[in-house]
Amino acid sequence: MATANGNGVTTKPPPSSSPLRYSKYCQSNLRILVTGGAGFIGSHLVDKLMENEKNEVIVVDNFFTGSKDNLRRWIGHPRFELIRHDVTETFLAEVDRIYHLACPASPIFYKHNPVKTIKTNVIGTLNMLGLAKRVGARILLTSTSEVYGDPLEHPQTEEYWGNVNPIGVRSCYDEGKRVAETLMFDYHRQHGIEIRIARIFNTYGPRMNIDDGRVVSNFIAQALRGEPLTVQLPGTQTRSFCYVSDMVDGLIRLMEGDNIGPINIGNPGEFTMIELAETVKELINPEVTVKRVENTPDDPRQRKPDITKAKTLLGWEPKVSLRQGLPLMEEDFRQRLGLSENKVEAKV
Numbered sequence: 001m002a003t004a005n006g007n008g009v010t011t012k013p014p015p016s017s018s019p020l021r022y023s024k025y026c027q028s029n030l031r032i033l034v035t036g037g038a039g040f041i042g043s044h045l046v047d048k049l050m051e052n053e054k055n056e057v058i059v060v061d062n063f064f065t066g067s068k069d070n071l072r073r074w075i076g077h078p079r080f081e082l083i084r085h086d087v088t089e090t091f092l093a094e095v096d097r098i099y100h101l102a103c104p105a106s107p108i109f110y111k112h113n114p115v116k117t118i119k120t121n122v123i124g125t126l127n128m129l130g131l132a133k134r135v136g137a138r139i140l141l142t143s144t145s146e147v148y149g150d151p152l153e154h155p156q157t158e159e160y161w162g163n164v165n166p167i168g169v170r171s172c173y174d175e176g177k178r179v180a181e182t183l184m185f186d187y188h189r190q191h192g193i194e195i196r197i198a199r200i201f202n203t204y205g206p207r208m209n210i211d212d213g214r215v216v217s218n219f220i221a222q223a224l225r226g227e228p229l230t231v232q233l234p235g236t237q238t239r240s241f242c243y244v245s246d247m248v249d250g251l252i253r254l255m256e257g258d259n260i261g262p263i264n265i266g267n268p269g270e271f272t273m274i275e276l277a278e279t280v281k282e283l284i285n286p287e288v289t290v291k292r293v294e295n296t297p298d299d300p301r302q303r304k305p306d307i308t309k310a311k312t313l314l315g316w317e318p319k320v321s322l323r324q325g326l327p328l329m330e331e332d333f334r335q336r337l338g339l340s341e342n343k344v345e346a347k348v
């Protein structure tokens with residue numbers, strides 16, 4: 001029987017799960033697949049999902065930007081499996097939920113092999129939707145604020161269609177995610193797949209790749225090493241930063257709620273790059289200097305989520321402020337950089 005979803009579109013009912021899922025040998029309530037689960041957000045999501053003793057978690061990851069180290073506390077756990085797999089190849093497993101995160105998120109890595117990035121977004125999402133269809137799983141895509149491109153509306157609501165360069169150096173990521181969203185909705189309308197789409201805004205926290213070109217990890221690493229904080233010109237461009245525990249909470253609420261999205265998940269507190277550099281300097285190493293450097297092409301001037309939908313539909317809003325969150329990264333970065341507790345002398 002056909003049903004109408006929140007957009008008034010008629011869809012087929014979702015396929016039912018395989019009978020294997022109801023086998024008496026299936027002890028868990030939910031078997032959850034996390035693609036890209038060895039990465040920054042993915043590994044924090046896995047930590048949270050594993051807290052619930054009724055969840056079984058399977059991670060697939062090709063370790064392009066992720067690391068087994070991020071999941072080391074779970075390796076060998078009876079409710080956890082880690083599989084080296086590239087989502088551009090098909091994958092089969094009896095699962096109830098798919099959190100589809102696999103995709104490099106930092107410009108340095110997604111521009112490294114743009115063809116691979118767009119394949120990951122398009123073929124990878126097709127493969128995960130195929131799996132969702134086959135086993136009747138609900139699937140959540142971690143899309144991005146990059147779908148708004150260099151936005152002409154501020155703040156960005158989910159209704160805004162974006163201002164994206166289709167042929168630029170960032171397009172493999174931006175347009176890749178836009179196609180991934182299209183695929184999600186087409187599978188939903190045509191095959192009745194249960195979908196959820198999160199549009200994630202800049203997220204930060206422990207386990208971000210060091211020196212991956214993302215501004216928060218760059219500044220923290222530079223401050224800890226005593227190097228100048230490199231602010232890309234003009235420095236007045238703004239970003240909003242969401243602490244990773246808030247992000248994970250938002251993703252789980254979206255997955256388990258009734259709304260399919262897309263829903264913006266991010267922290268609306270807006271900072272210029274200069275303000276961010278000054279805050280890192282104050283909190284992490286007051287000795288360092290701030291240096292202006294050239295910017296990269298197509299860098300958006302401003303980004304700020306309108307999170308009205310997340311507040312009203314998911315009952316979600318961020319709890320951790322930037323001033324609370326930045327110091328929480330210090331210990332993790334210090335350990336990975338092999339630095340001692342003592343503040344490093346500034347190199348000018």
Ligand SMILES: NC(=O)c1ccc[n+]([C@@H]2O[C@H](COP(=O)([O-])OP(=O)(O)OC[C@H]3O[C@@H](n4cnc5c(N)ncnc54)[C@H](O)[C@@H]3O)[C@@H](O)[C@H]2O)c1
Nearest residue numbers: 036038039040041062063064065066086087102103105203
């Ligand atoms: N961190 C952010 O600020 C941010 C903002 C917007 C959207 N997102 C989205 O959230 C998701 C996670 O981002 P993150 O910051 O944790 O990035 P990340 O690079 O730390 O994690 C991505 C993970 O996906 C894996 N991966 C990449 N390509 C793969 C492939 N073809 N097959 C299997 N695994 C693959 C990587 O090895 C890594 O473990 C991404 O989809 C990203 O687009 C993140």
